[in-house]
Each structure stands twice: as C-alpha cells, then as structure tokens.
Amino acid sequence: MSLHEQFSTIIAMTVMGVWIGISLTTYHRFVHPKKKWRWMMIITDTLFWAFQGLFVFFVLLKVNEGLIRFYIFIALAIGYCAYKALFQSIYESILEWLTNVVVKTALMIYLTIKMLIVQPVWILLKLLYRSCKILISVLLSAVLFIVSVIVFPFKWAVRLLVPQSFIDRLVRFFYIAIRFFDRFTKKFR
Known part of the structure; x- marks a missing residue:
C-alpha cells in the first residue's frame, strides 16, 4: 500500500x-x-x-x-x-433546532390541511345531509298529501272492506318505522 x-x-x-x-x-x-x-x-x-x-x-x-x-x-x-x-x-443544538423546525412545519401543514380541506368538506357533507333530510321530509309530506287527497274519496270504501284491526296494525307499523328512521338519523346530526 x-x-x-x-x-x-x-x-x-x-x-x-x-x-x-x-x-x-x-x-x-x-x-x-x-x-x-x-x-x-x-x-x-x-x-x-x-x-x-x-x-x-x-x-x-x-x-x-x-x-x-x-x-x-x-x-x-x-x-x-x-x-x-x-x-x-x-x-446536538443543530439537531434540536432541525427537529423543532420539522415538527412545527408538519404541525402547520396538518392544521392547514385540516382547516382548508377537511373542515370545509365536513361542513359541506353536513350541509348536504341536512339538505337531503329536508328534501326527503318535504317530498314525503307532499306524497302523503297527494295520497291523502287521492285516498280520501275511497276512505269510506276502505272502512267498509278492510277490518279496523288491520288498519290499526298498519298505522302502528308505520309509526314504528318513522320512529326508527328518526333514531337512525339522530346519530348523524
């Protein structure tokens, strides 16, 4: 060598x-x-x-x-x-300084992404959910109104042909379904 x-x-x-x-x-x-x-x-x-x-x-x-x-x-x-x-x-002092800079930069990037992307998307999703809920309730009310207008003339015929106990069970079933739907949607509020 x-x-x-x-x-x-x-x-x-x-x-x-x-x-x-x-x-x-x-x-x-x-x-x-x-x-x-x-x-x-x-x-x-x-x-x-x-x-x-x-x-x-x-x-x-x-x-x-x-x-x-x-x-x-x-x-x-x-x-x-x-x-x-x-x-x-x-x-060691340079390493600590660099570590603090990286941690603070990562935290700033995280908070920026959270504030500029995640929170607006979350707010839009909540707004979309509430809008859909309102739209569904309005449509359901309109359908129920139309059905009641159409069914009203035939109401007396239904009372004569269908027993009252069947109507009571049907009303109870719809009441339970509406309560279930309300409980289910309360989880997402």
Whole structure:
C-alpha cells in the first residue's frame, strides 16, 4: 500500500469516526429517548451497528480495496473522540433546532390541511345531509298529501272492506318505522 493510500485511509477513517459519532447521537435522540421496549432495543441496536460496520467497510473498500490495518481502528477512535470533544454540543443544538423546525412545519401543514380541506368538506357533507333530510321530509309530506287527497274519496270504501284491526296494525307499523328512521338519523346530526 502506497503512502498516498495510507494517508487517504487515515483521513477517510477519521471522517468515518466523526460520522459514527453523528449517527450515534442522532440514533440515541430518536430511537432511544425513553429506553422502553428492551427487546426492540436489541433489534434496533444490532441493525444500527451492522449498518455502521457495513458503511465503514464500504468506505474502506473504496479507499484502499478493503485492507484492514491496526491504524484504521485508531483513526476511527480519533474521529469519534474529535466529534465528542469538538462537535457534539454544536451538532446536538443543530439537531434540536432541525427537529423543532420539522415538527412545527408538519404541525402547520396538518392544521392547514385540516382547516382548508377537511373542515370545509365536513361542513359541506353536513350541509348536504341536512339538505337531503329536508328534501326527503318535504317530498314525503307532499306524497302523503297527494295520497291523502287521492285516498280520501275511497276512505269510506276502505272502512267498509278492510277490518279496523288491520288498519290499526298498519298505522302502528308505520309509526314504528318513522320512529326508527328518526333514531337512525339522530346519530348523524
């Protein structure tokens, strides 16, 4: 391995140490804020470190064809320590600021969608429902009026031909159906 490859490897592994520090801080900020679900921590920690190891090896493969030397681990440790000493507090404040910006932006988008799309559609649906209910009641009243006008001349014939008990049962049935319809529509008010 040439001197240029060794120097490139040391620089790349130092940067990877800083990367591991940044990703570890981000990982602990979002995945383990309250340390719940121990079995889930085992899975996520294993996946996190497997990804980090594969990423470091990928960079190492691109820099020096995957040759592993002792100074690579020292460079990783130096990069991680440099991150902890120099950049961690700055990165944590930037991360908190970005998190707050994303959360507030998402909340603003949610409220905007709710106010501009969901609430007007809901109001229109309620208005449509009430309009249909009024239209149905008007049409039903008109049909009942027309039926009563048509049936009135034949009322005396019906009384002579149909027994009163059947008429009482029919009236009771319609009364129960109307009560059921009223109870059903009260749920949607």
